[in-house]
Each structure stands twice: as structure tokens, then as C-alpha cells.
Amino acid sequence: MSTLLEVDGVSVSFDGFRAINNLSIQIGEPELRAVIGPNGAGKTTFMDIITGKTKPDEGRITWGDRNISLLGMSESEIAMEGIGRKFQKPTVFEDQTVRENLAMALRNPRGPFAVLFYKKTREGAARIEEIADEIGLSDSLTRKSGELSHGQKQWLEIGMLLAQDPRLLLVDEPAAGMTTAERELTTDLLKRAAETRAVVVVEHDMEFVRRLDCKVTVLHEGSVLAEGSLDHVTADQTVIDVYLGRS
């Protein structure tokens, strides 16, 4: 397992509030990693920084085999580097069909003229079928994604991530609002994805994290409080104090 993403000493403040404070974290490839922490620990800001939505005040973020810096790259450039992101609230394009949503995410040239003259290919169609099958939406390809259930929208969004074929998937609370059966399918999806790439899951739900059965990073007040297996971090007294102790 080689290091894919290295976040080194990153800090960011909003109006004097330090959302991220000297945060350092390494993600390997392939790897499944869970990031947990109480509200306001900086989990979402952490993702915002990696994906280019928020610019850090200091620190370095290096990516890939050539150790390039992600700082100064735009959101779309970072996405094209191979970092996909799933938002907390399912954000699929509700006005469009499941197929259109997946087709937009497929790994193809992204320039306006390439897209304007884009022709559907058999490989693309096959890939869409394959992903739809994996996320359990084979029968819904022609449906408007706005008609899907909450859980299905979450899967569609994960499917869109897979279609992008990223090396790193950032997944924000994938299990929120899901039934137990839906959660199991989601766990399987993420575990399978993590066999070939890096997957970082931000999650509140400890039961879900336990099922992921992976290395856990605990964030607190914008920096890493503890790291290791779930049993290891839940036994840590400081973690119990700041996080588990409150719940």
C-alpha cells in the first residue's frame, strides 16, 4: 500500500475560528478509512480542503505518485486528478434520468466542445449498465432521479462516483437516513470499491463504522485525536472524553 494522499500541517480559519488546526493525515491506495468525530470537529471542512472548495491558510497537500500539490488547483481540476466526492445530502440531478446522471459522471473528456460533439459509445453504455447493476438501479435507468427513494439517491450518487473512476473517494455520511437493509448494501458497495482504490468515509454512526471494519481516524477541534482500529480508538481515554463520553 503506497501513500496516495498526504495532508501535512494544514490549518484553516473562518473569521478567527480554527476549523482545521495543524491537521496531518495520510491515505494509502487501496485503503478504506473511516473519519469520525463530534459535530464541528472539522470533518466536512477536511473534505472541502481536499476537493478545492476551501483554500487552507497553511500546510501542504500532496497527491499521487508524482507528489503534486493540490493547492491552487480548481475543483474541476482536482476532480479530474481522480478525487471524487459524495455529499452529505444526496445531490443528484433530480430533473434528469438515472442514466443521464451516470453518463455525466463517466470518465470522458470534460471540455465544452468535447461534450457538445460527444457521441454515445457502446463501452459507455456497458459501463453504465455495470454500475447500475452494482448500485441496484438496473431497473430504474430511465426514471427521473428525483423519483428515487432517499437510499436509492445515495446509491446513485455513489454510482456517479464510481463512474468517475476516481483513485480516491470521499464519502460524507453515506448511511444517513437509511434503513438497516440499505445500510448493509452501502457497506458492501464501499468495501468493494476500497479493494482497488482509496475510500474515505466520514460517518457519525458507530455501528456503521464497525461494519466497515477498517482503520479509523478521530478528528477533534480540527486535528487528529487518535488513529487505529475502532476498538483501539474507542478504548482511548481522550476519545471517550471528547466524543463517546458525550453521546
Added chain:
Amino acid sequence: MTNSFLMRNPSTLWFLLGLSLFTIVVTALSDAGIGVMSTSFVKTLGKTLCLCLIAVAMDVVWGYCGILSLGHFAFFGIGGYAVGMWLMYARTEGIVLDSFASQTIPPTPQEVTDAIGNQIFGVVGSSEFPMIWAFSDSLILQLLLVVLVPGVLALLFGWLAFRSRVTGVYLSILTQAMTLALALYLFQNDSGLRGNNGLSGLQNIPGFEDTPQSTISLAFFYASALAVALGYVLFAWITSGKMGSVIKAIRDNESRVRFLGYHVESYKLFVFTITAVVAAIAGALYYPQAGIINPAEIAPIASIYLAVWVAIGGRGRLYGAVIGAAFVSLLSSWFTGGGAPAIPLGFYTIQWTDWWLVLLGLSFVAVTLYAPKGIGGLFDYLVRKPS
């Protein structure tokens, strides 16, 4: 390719069919046919087609891509001015040469130029040709300017605005400011475009002095119909397929599209610029039929009307924009032209010239609140698939 594209988009085919039928009916009723339709009404219909074309462009930029531009009528006006400069120059040149023809000594080129300048700019107390008239003696160059000036302006403005991630109502205000600045500039007598007099006599086409207006009006009507057809097919093509997917996605959730790896700004710039160019072409066809263009045409209110037409017709469907523009603009000329009878209430008489705008405003509010799909939404009931 176009063939299969049209086959996959039956609504475009239906639109083209309807437009062809409309053209045939108008020809049959005009002086070229049984002659019951007046030349001025043919011009009104031709102008309406140009308004439909700019409405389709507005629908693409607003209804599909979510950019509420309040500046597209400025591009329309620039197109009109660009073609109007040639019309005015060439026609004045003809008149001046005619008047010199009776002299025994042939005039020098300088005398001709001065006389033309005097004719055109005398009204603003000048006879000098401003720089921007440098190409006005060439139809081809002025036609190039019809697309180049709005294209470059839209590209520059859009690049600055989108790059700074100005969106939503702020962008609307910015486009409106651009429009207002342009109109105010043109209102000045030293703008080089005859200030508030604007350009006039545009209905007289140089080289066709002996052709009756009834024939010219039909020719422009056909040209407008062709432009609408081509513009409609172009935009139907752009808004279908993957491009359509991406621009609708930008409308619905711009930042999500960024995380998919699309450079949102390029897409907005593309849509903004191409619609600006089409709007300018519509303007270049409109003003020779209107006969006159002045800066008041470019004032921000015109672009607001444009948004109202598209909203009433139905955003996000091209035929909705056509319906809205045709319906509202024809209704507007009926009401404000004294066609609608005044309603005496005893204590007060409703004069539609005053009250039409109130009615239009109320319809806009009503459509926004109760029928967000507009008039075009009615078609959903016609073609509803059995579920």
C-alpha cells in the same frame, strides 16, 4: 447526423412543420397571395419571429443554464445598430450621389464623404464620420460586426463575471448594469451613433429602391422564419444530449458539477456567448423591418420583457419561449396600439394603453406562482404518456 438528431427530437420536427405552415399561410394572405394581409402586418409578424428567436436564446441561457441575463436585448440592439449603419450609409450615399448628378462638375470623393456625413450626423451637429463608422460602406464587414461585436462583448463580460463566480441575482444586476451603461452611452450625441435620434429609414434597402415594401417585407419575413428555424435547431441540438445534461445540471447545482470535474465557467461562457450572438442576429433582422432603432430599444426594460415572455411561455422548453414571445408581444401591440376596447366603469374608464403593463405584470406574477411551467406546460397534458 442532423437527420437522426431530428428524428430523436419530435418536438423540433413539429415546430419546423408548424413554422413552415405559418410561412405558407402568411404568404397566401399577403399581397403575394390574396392580399388581405397588410404589408405592415407582415412586418409585425416578421418582427415577432425575430423576437421569438431572441426568446429561444434567452430560454437557453436562463431556462436551461440558469443564468438570468438581463442583457440579451443589448446584444439584439447592437446587431440592429451594426446592420443599420450600413443601411443608413449606403442609402444616404445613393441620395447624395443623385443630388450631385445634376451638377456639371463631378464632385471630389471628399465632397461626397462630407455630404454623406452632413446628412447623417447633421442632426447631432456634426459632419465628421466617427471611427466606428469605418466599415459602414461595406455590407459584408458590417454583417461580420453583427456577430463579432456582441460575441466579443459577451465573451469578455462573461469571462470576467463567471470567473469571479458571480451568480444568481448578482449576475442579473451586473448584466443589467452593462445594458444600462450601453444605453446611456448611446443616448449621448457624441457617441457616434446619432444619440437619441438613433438610426432611421432602415426599411429602405439600398439597391432595392424600386422594389415595393410589400415584397421587401415578405423577403424579411422569410429570412426571419429561416433564422428562427436554424436557431431553433441549433439550440435544440445544444440542449439535447450530454451538453444539455451538463448545462441543466449547472442550473440545478453548479458546485456539484464542479466536483464531477466539469469546468463550469467554460460552459456558462459558451452558452452566454452563443446566445448573445444569436440575439444579435435576431436584432439585425428585426430593425430593417422596424425601420428605426434608438437607444431606448436597448434600455434594461426590454431585457426584462424578454425574461417575462420566456417565463410566461414556459422556461426550459424551446417552443415555450417561442409561444411566450409571440403571444405576449402580439398581445402587447394589440393592447397598446388601441386594438383593445376601453372598458368604461362609470367612475373610471380603463384605457389599455395605460393598463396593459399592469395586466402583463399581474400575468407574470400569476404564472410564476400558479403555473411555473408557463403556457408551454399545457403541452404536457396533450402528450402525457399513459402511466
